[in-house]
Amino acid sequence: METSSIHSYVPYWENILKEELQQPHLLQVNRNDNSSSKTQELCKNADVWPLYKQIETINNEIPGGFIDYVKRGKRLLENTKKGITPLEGYTLEYPILEKIDTTSKDFIEWDRIGTSDLRYCAFALVAGGLGERLGYNGIKIEIPFELTTECMYIEYYAKMLLAYQNLIQSQDHQFVDLPLIIMTGKETDIPTKALLKKHNFFGLKKEQVFIMQQPEVPTFSDIHGHLATKPDDPTCLDMKPHGHGDIHHLIYSKGLSEELLKNNCKWLVFFQDTNSLTFHCIPAVIGVSKKRNFVMNVVTVSRQPNENVGAMVMLKKDDSNVVCCIEYNYLESTLKSSGFVGDVPDENGYSKFPGNTNIIVMNMSVYHKTLEASKGAMPEIINPKFKDNNPSIFKSSARLECLMQDYSWIMSKYGNVACTNLPREFCFSSLKNNLSDARLRDSKGLAPESALTSEFSFYNCNASLFQMAAKIKGCKVFLGPALSYSFENITCSVGPRIVIDPSWATSFSQMPSCFIEGGTIHITSRSTLILKGNIQIKDLQLDGTLILKAPHGTSLLVQKVCIKNKGWDFVSLQCDDPNLSTPNHLQIRGYKLRKNEQYTYQASIMNDIMSGDYITNV
Numbered sequence: 287m288e289t290s291s292i293h294s295y296v297p298y299w300e301n302i303l304k305e306e307l308q309q310p311h312l313l314q315v316n317r318n319d320n321s322s323s324k325t326q327e328l329c330k331n332a333d334v335w336p337l338y339k340q341i342e343t344i345n346n347e348i349p350g351g352f353i354d355y356v357k358r359g360k361r362l363l364e365n366t367k368k369g370i371t372p373l374e375g376y377t378l379e380y381p382i383l384e385k386i387d388t389t390s391k392d393f394i395e396w397d398r399i400g401t402s403d404l405r406y407c408a409f410a411l412v413a414g415g416l417g418e419r420l421g422y423n424g425i426k427i428e429i430p431f432e433l434t435t436e437c438m439y440i441e442y443y444a445k446m447l448l449a450y451q452n453l454i455q456s457q458d459h460q461f462v463d464l465p466l467i468i469m470t471g472k473e474t475d476i477p478t479k480a481l482l483k484k485h486n487f488f489g490l491k492k493e494q495v496f497i498m499q500q501p502e503v504p505t506f507s508d509i510h511g512h513l514a515t516k517p518d519d520p521t522c523l524d525m526k527p528h529g530h531g532d533i534h535h536l537i538y539s540k541g542l543s544e545e546l547l548k549n550n551c552k553w554l555v556f557f558q559d560t561n562s563l564t565f566h567c568i569p570a571v572i573g574v575s576k577k578r579n580f581v582m583n584v585v586t587v588s589r590q591p592n593e594n595v596g597a598m599v600m601l602k603k604d605d606s607n608v609v610c611c612i613e614y615n616y617l618e619s620t621l622k623s624s625g626f627v628g629d630v631p632d633e634n635g636y637s638k639f640p641g642n643t644n645i646i647v648m649n650m651s652v653y654h655k656t657l658e659a660s661k662g663a664m665p666e667i668i669n670p671k672f673k674d675n676n677p678s679i680f681k682s683s684a685r686l687e688c689l690m691q692d693y694s695w696i697m698s699k700y701g702n703v704a705c706t707n708l709p710r711e712f713c714f715s716s717l718k719n720n721l722s723d724a725r726l727r728d729s730k731g732l733a734p735e736s737a738l739t740s741e742f743s744f745y746n747c748n749a750s751l752f753q754m755a756a757k758i759k760g761c762k763v764f765l766g767p768a769l770s771y772s773f774e775n776i777t778c779s780v781g782p783r784i785v786i787d788p789s790w791a792t793s794f795s796q797m798p799s800c801f802i803e804g805g806t807i808h809i810t811s812r813s814t815l816i817l818k819g820n821i822q823i824k825d826l827q828l829d830g831t832l833i834l835k836a837p838h839g840t841s842l843l844v845q846k847v848c849i850k851n852k853g854w855d856f857v858s859l860q861c862d863d864p865n866l867s868t869p870n871h872l873q874i875r876g877y878k879l880r881k882n883e884q885y886t887y888q889a890s891i892m893n894d895i896m897s898g899d900y901i902t903n904v
Contacts, residue, residue, distance in 0.1 A: 410537070444490050505525065782814070856879055
C-alpha cells in the first residue's frame with residue numbers, strides 16, 4: 287500500500303491489526319480508548335503514532351509486506367504447536383556429492399578450469415555481524431585474522447579480487463572489475479562503509495562494491511502469533527534481523543541480478559565474513575560447477591556425527607527432490623524417520639552427511655531466472671525457545687528467519703543442486719567463538735573455531751599448498767613438523783608460518799610457476815615466510831623470519847639463499863605489563879606475536895636476484 291501521509295495510513299493499519307491480523311494488544315497500547323472518533327485528531331501529531339509509521343516502513347522493506355509476514359509467522363507457529371516440522375513428509379537420502387582430493391591431478395584440473403572462468407564471476411559477502419559474541423568491539427570483517435601482517439578479513443578478500451583482476455588482465459589482456467556485493471545489518475552498515483572509505487576500498491573501485499543493508503523484521507511474543515513490542519517502548523514493535531537469506535531478496539530488489547547478467551556474469555559466489563580459507567577453493571568449485579553443470583554448488587567438509595554444523599542431505603517427496611541443508615538439531619530425528627539408525631560415524635569417524643560451509647557457487651543465468659520468478663522470497667523457519675518447558679511462553683521473542691543456503695529449495699526446481707566436498711583444512715576455518723566457548727568445544731573434541739585455530743589453519747593451509755606446488759614443479763621441500771601451542775587452555779598446532787599474499791599466487795594451478803625446477807627448500811618449524819608479488823623460489827634455507835616483496839613492475843628470483851635469525855614467536859598475553867592496554871584483536875586471542883628479528887628483501891628491478899647467506903647470532 288502506498289500512502290502519502292500519516293492521515294491515510296493510521297486508519298488503514300488500525301483496521302488491519304484489529305480485524306485481519308488479530309493484534310488487539312497493539313491497539314490498546316497505542317490508543318487511549320477505543321473511540322475511532324479520536325483517530326483523525328491524534329493523527330495531527332505523528333509522534334503519537336510511531337507504531338503505524340514503523341509498520342508502513344516494514345511493509346515497504348520486507349518480502350511480501352507486513353501483512354503476509356505476520357500471516358506466515360502465525361502459520362509456522364501453528365505448525366510448531368502441532369509438532370509439524372518443515373521436513374514433514376520427506377524422506378532423506380545422501381546428497382549429490384563431488385569429492386575432491388586436493389593432492390590429486392583432478393584437483394589441479396578443476397582449479398585450472400575454474401581459474402579460466404574467474405573473469406565471469408561476481409562475489410557476495412554476508413557481513414551483517416558485530417564481533418560482540420567474540421569479545422570484539424567492532425565489526426567482524428575488520429578483525430585481523432593473522433598477526434604476521436595483521437591483515438583484516440575484508441582487506442584479504444579485496445586483495446583476492448584484485449589479484450584475480452590482475453591475472454585476468456595478464457591472460458586475456460582485458461581490464462575487468464569483479465563486482466563485490468556486501469550485505470550489512472542495521473548495526474554494521476555505517477561502520478562497514480566507514481571502514482571501506484577509510485582504506486580507500488582496499489584498492490577496489492568504489493563503483494564495483496555494492497553495499498546493501500538488510501532490513502529487520504517484527505518478532506512474536508508467544509505461540510499464538512502476537513507481535514512483540516520493545517521492552518522499553520510498547521508503542522514500537524520489537525525487531526530482529528531476518529537472517530542472511532535476505533541477501534537473495536536484496537540482490538533482486540536492487541536490480542543487481544539483472545545488472546550482473548547484462549555484464550556477462552556467469553557465476554555468483556556467496557561467502558561469509560570470517561573464513562580466510564574461502565578463496566583457496568573457489569576456482570576448483572567453479573570448475574566442478576562448469577563441468578558437471580550444477581546450477582548451485584555448495585562447498586562441504588566432513589563433519590563429526592552430531593557436530594553443530596548444518597548437514598547437507600537430499601530430501602525426497604513424491605516425484606521431487608531437493609538437496610538442502612538441515613540444521614544439526616533436526617538431523618537425528620529426520621534420519622530416524624527415514625529409516626536410518628541416526629547420525630553415525632563411517633569407518634573414518636565422520637558422518638555420512640557432509641557439513642555446510644556456506645561457500646556457494648550459483649549459475650548466474652539460472653539464479654536470475656529463479657529470482658524473477660520468486661521475487662527473492664525465501665523459505666522461512668521459526669525457532670522459538672520456550673520458558674520452563676511451557677509450549678506457550680517464549681524465553682524471548684522469536685522472528686521468522688531465512689538462511690542463505692536454503693535457496694537450494696528454489697534452485698532444485700531448475701537443475702542439479704550439488705555439493706563439492708573438500709578437506710576442512712583447505713577451505714573452512716571460521717572465527718565463530720569467544721575464548722570461553724572455544725575452550726568448551728575444545729574440551730569436547732570439537733573444532734574450537736576460535737581466533738587461535740582460525741589463524742593457525744591459515745598458516746597450515748598455506749604451508750600445505752606451498753609444499754604441494756613446489757613438489758609438482760620438481761623441487762625438494764622439507765618443512766619442519768607442526769609445533770603445539772596452548773593459549774587460554776585452547777591447544778592448536780602449527781608448522782612454518784607461510785603467508786601467501788594473493789599477489790604471489792591467485793589459485794593453486796598458478797602456484798607451481800612460482801618455483802624453479804630442481805630447487806631445494808628447507809624451512810624450520812619456527813620460521814615465518816611472507817611472500818608478496820612476482821617471486822620465484824629455487825633454493826632456500828630458512829630458520830627465522832623472511833619477508834620477500836616484489837612491488838608492481840619488479841620480479842625476484844630467490845637463488846641459493848640461507849636465512850637464520852631470531853625470528854618471530856607467539857607468546858601469551860600474560861607476559862605483558864598489566865599496566866599496558868592490550869588491543870582488542872589480541873584480547874580475543876589470548877596471545878600476541880613477538881617480533882624479535884627478521885630479514886626483508888624487496889626487489890627493485892625486473893629479474894632481480896637474491897642470493898647469499900643472511901645469518902645473525904641467534
